[in-house]
Amino acid sequence: DQQVKQNSPSLSVQEGRISILNCDYTNSMFDYFLWYKKYPAEGPTFLISISSIKDKNEDGRFTVFLNKSAKHLSLHIVPSQPGDSAVYFCAATGPYGGSQGNLIFGKGTKLSVKP
Amino acid sequence: EAQVTQNPRYLITVTGKKLTVTCSQNMNHEYMSWYRQDPGLGLRQIYYSMNVEVTDKGDVPEGYKVSRKEKRNFPLILESPSPNQTSLYFCASRTGTSGYYNEQFFGPGTRLTVL
Numbered sequence: 001d002q003q004v005k006q007n008s009p010s011l012s013v014q015e016g017r018i019s020i021l022n023c024d025y026t027n028s029m030f031d032y033f034l035w036y037k038k039y040p041a042e043g044p045t046f047l048i049s050i051s052s053i054k055d056k057n058e059d060g061r062f063t064v065f066l067n068k069s070a071k072h073l074s075l076h077i078v079p080s081q082p083g084d085s086a087v088y089f090c091a092a093t094g095p096y097g098g099s100q101g102n103l104i105f106g107k108g109t110k111l112s113v114k115p
Numbered sequence: 116e117a118q119v120t121q122n123p124r125y126l127i128t129v130t131g132k133k134l135t136v137t138c139s140q141n142m143n144h145e146y147m148s149w150y151r152q153d154p155g156l157g158l159r160q161i162y163y164s165m166n167v168e169v170t171d172k173g174d175v176p177e178g179y180k181v182s183r184k185e186k187r188n189f190p191l192i193l194e195s196p197s198p199n200q201t202s203l204y205f206c207a208s209r210t211g212t213s214g215y216y217n218e219q220f221f222g223p224g225t226r227l228t229v230l
Binding site: 006051 | 119156158163222223
């Protein structure tokens with residue numbers, strides 16, 4: 001049973017526009033969420049995270065929003081650039097002290113940003 | 116440069132021939148982990164280690180062994196590989212119990228094909 005779901009396998013966006021990647025989770029014990037970005041032939045790299053005590057975290061062009069009641073988070077990229085084309089993984093962990101910080105990953109969404 | 120290294124990067128082998136994929140990190144991280152990535156399944160955790168001589172099963176441990184004799188190394192051992200272990204493997208590390216929610220740093224991946 002999937003605990004972290006990314007229901008869109010792919011997303012195509014025009015350069016300069018907003019990219020919105022979505023993620024849903026089922027485990028109410030999750031209290032920390034992360035987004036990783038992965039280019040072909042490379043390992044995933046950390047992008048941005050959010051604690052369950054917040055509903056928004058921003059880092060430059062990247063913003064993550066968390067809706068705990070809906071068990072939903074989203075990653076906004078504004079403006080999107082061709083270099084953002086990659087696979088984005090949503091990950092979750094928790095509870096603190098009970099999960100050893102092990103990450104549960106979604107299946108990923110492949111973002112293509114067209115010039 | 117802080118990094119996680121894996122060797123080999125590519126490996127083609129035959130069913131039943133024991134193999135080891137090495138993983139090493141130079142960040143003095145306590146926590147290390149192995150994942151496999153398969154199409155449509157995302158990243159799934161195989162084994163993890165909270166510190167030297169402390170290892171535990173992840174979500175898909177069958178057919179794999181690990182050891183953690185030194186802090187920097189966390190080899191993944193396939194005693195008798197089978198074709199269903201054909202996958203892309205990633206090693207990751209992060210700071211330990213004091214950094215449950217610190218980001219994990221991933222290696223570049225090892226693409227394994229078992230014929």
